[in-house]
Amino acid sequence: MNSNNRQPAALLSLILLTFLATAMAGPAVVVEGQWIREAPPTSTVLAAYMVLKNTSDTPLAITRIDSPDFGNSQIHRTVVEDGIAKMLPVEKLQLSARGSETLEPGGLHLMLFDPLRALRDGDTVILVVHDDTGDSVTVQTPVLRNTEETGHAHHHH
Amino acid sequence: MSTPRTYSTARLILKGVIIAVLATAAGIWSARLVLQRPAVEDELSATRFPVARDVQPFELVDHNNAVFDNAALQQRWSFVFFGYTYCPDVCPTTLSVLNSIAQRLQDVDEDIRFVMVTVDPQRDTPERLAEFVTYFNGDFLGVTGSDEGLQQLTRQLGILYQRVEQEPGSGNYLMDHTAAVFLFDPDGRYHAVFSPPLSAEKIAIDFRKMLQDTQ
Numbered sequence: 001m002n003s004n005n006r007q008p009a010a011l012l013s014l015i016l017l018t019f020l021a022t023a024m025a026g027p028a029v030v031v032e033g034q035w036i037r038e039a040p041p042t043s044t045v046l047a048a049y050m051v052l053k054n055t056s057d058t059p060l061a062i063t064r065i066d067s068p069d070f071g072n073s074q075i076h077r078t079v080v081e082d083g084i085a086k087m088l089p090v091e092k093l094q095l096s097a098r099g100s101e102t103l104e105p106g107g108l109h110l111m112l113f114d115p116l117r118a119l120r121d122g123d124t125v126i127l128v129v130h131d132d133t134g135d136s137v138t139v140q141t142p143v144l145r146n147t148e149e150t151g152h153a154h155h156h157h
Numbered sequence: 158m159s160t161p162r163t164y165s166t167a168r169l170i171l172k173g174v175i176i177a178v179l180a181t182a183a184g185i186w187s188a189r190l191v192l193q194r195p196a197v198e199d200e201l202s203a204t205r206f207p208v209a210r211d212v213q214p215f216e217l218v219d220h221n222n223a224v225f226d227n228a229a230l231q232q233r234w235s236f237v238f239f240g241y242t243y244c245p246d247v248c249p250t251t252l253s254v255l256n257s258i259a260q261r262l263q264d265v266d267e268d269i270r271f272v273m274v275t276v277d278p279q280r281d282t283p284e285r286l287a288e289f290v291t292y293f294n295g296d297f298l299g300v301t302g303s304d305e306g307l308q309q310l311t312r313q314l315g316i317l318y319q320r321v322e323q324e325p326g327s328g329n330y331l332m333d334h335t336a337a338v339f340l341f342d343p344d345g346r347y348h349a350v351f352s353p354p355l356s357a358e359k360i361a362i363d364f365r366k367m368l369q370d371t372q
């Protein structure tokens with residue numbers, strides 16, 4: 001009688017533990033060094049840069065990165081073909097197992113259309129990175145004035 | 158006494174021979190370096206024309222609503238880039254490079270101007286351009302105009318640009334455009350072109366060399 005009663009409880013704990021462990025493991029994607037390049041006040045298109053890392057042993061893909069502060073967003077890759085600069089949409093950004101991709105000026109970037117508020121150097125914006133396993137990561141992203149020719153941001157101390 | 162002496166003499170001669178051989182080898186080696194070096198140093202990252210090319214008549218308008226035509230290219234060096242303000246990646250990066258060139262050439266006793274001509278005159282009004290280019294450097298000049306005026310200049314420079322529609326209804330579109338920077342001399346002639354990837358350091362060095370060559 002006693003042992004029969006205990007079994008469903010044990011099973012329930014096991015399910016709960018498994019659920020907690022999965023939840024605590026969190027999304028496989030880690031975002032580092034994220035920043036948005038400050039643009040002149042009337043700009044309606046901005047770019048965000050970051051390093052996206054896959055911490056899992058299985059390949060995955062970033063399907064979109066959006067922001068509550070922008071009307072629309074799209075992952076792009078800038079290419080120069082025959083001297084002509086083009087921005088090509090990236091539908092899925094593949095990350096190999098334990099691999100990473102770098103979004104940086106003149107290459108991969110996140111295009112952010114139609115800011116819903118004025119964004120100046122020092123402001124912070126929320127970006128949500130979604131992957132094809134259904135997970136998402138939310139990161140605080142600073143708006144920084146780009147001061148170096150290489151396109152890297154000036155970081156505040 | 159004599160044996161050690163002979164021995165040491167032989168050793169000295171041997172040492173001398175080895176040193177001579179090494180010195181010759183080193184000499185050949187350094188001569189090769191010296192011979193190679195001028196070729197490398199002479200090479201510009203820019204494409205320069207043996208004779209600067211005349212610019213056929215064109216008429217545009219700058220961000221102060223002043224006429225920007227052949228006469229505007231006279232009496233100063235002009236670095237000219239073709240882009241658009243709704244461009245958050247390549248254009249800000251290039252304008253930052255141009256600003257870095259401006260800083261590097263501050264000691265040069267020449268009038269040098271930096272210009273961005275928009276390939277998107279539909280959206281880039283003089284006011285919009287003014288705000289965009291002066292964000293990077295207060296002395297930068299934005300230029301826009303009619304489609305015809307723009308084509309008068311871009312066709313002869315071989316500049317290409319094309320509108321790329323985004324999702325219907327979004328109202329957003331992108332522009333593909335030539336990414337090079339064009340240099341015009343104080344006679345208003347097309348002097349050289351810098352192709353991407355653009356390096357402020359290389360362009361500044363090239364410009365100083367070209368300046369020397371014209372003096």
Ligand SMILES: [Cu+2]
Nearest residue numbers: 076087111246
């Ligand atoms: Cu883009």
